């Protein structure tokens with residue numbers, strides 16, 4: 140009988156992830172293996188993969204081990220690496236709490252974007268402290284077909300271009316990454332959010348995620364949208380001295396984002412584990428040949 144690799148499947152506002160627990164970092168998760176696992180027809184299926192590793196066992200996280208026992212080694216569905224995943228880190232914390240690796244309450248999770256604190260209870264929504272946004276200077280444009288829009292460059296650990304549009308349908312089918320300019324704005328590629336207003340402090344978005352395509356949600360994207368909307372609305376907390384809260388509707392649900400006057404951002408939303416099982420290691424080996 141061939142070796143089995145444990146996995147779980149989870150999602151946050153329908154941004155879905157294959158979860159691979161590997162505390163001692165012994166599983167060879169090459170980009171091809173990640174892409175095979177995330178394949179929705181021939182594999183398990185997911186927008187991305189959460190590789191669950193002890194920080195002390197991962198070269199990229201050893202420095203954070205004193206602060207955070209667990210490292211979210213995040214991979215996009217195409218196998219590429221990303222610095223951060225806002226929905227992923229909430230699902231990651233849900234997993235740790237569910238299997239008893241951590242108690243309910245505030246959990247520190249190491250990510251490539253630094254240590255994040257996630258508040259997780261037995262049931263209900265999960266809140267993550269996302270840290271501060273960076274707003275690189277310079278004009279950015281994104282396009283779909285013949286149409287272009289100015290976009291706000293917002294970095295949430297990973298890169299985002301946020302474009303306010305009149306209608307979310309204008310983003311088209313989003314089968315391919317929306318072109319952007321200037322190329323130097325995003326040397327590593329970008330996640331692109333298209334946003335419409337729904338009311339005061341309330342917006343809706345669609346997203347094309349780098350390394351995954353159009354997804355039903357993006358947590359870092361929703362934070363980038365809230366930050367861009369607050370600047371556009373004259374509600375920058377650093378200027379007003381008060382919190383700015385935005386409800387962000389995504390195709391897969393709703394996220395609530397609050398930015399404080401000190402720039403710290405919190406995101407709240409659901410995080411659900413839906414299944415667990417075993418991967419046939421022989422299938423995986425064949426799939427990546």
Ligand SMILES: N[C@@H](CCC[C@H](N)C(=O)O)C(=O)O
Nearest residue numbers: 221224225226297357358359
């Ligand atoms: N879905 C994520 C973001 C995942 C990474 C992104 N595709 C990138 O390449 O930066 C989220 O919830 O933040």
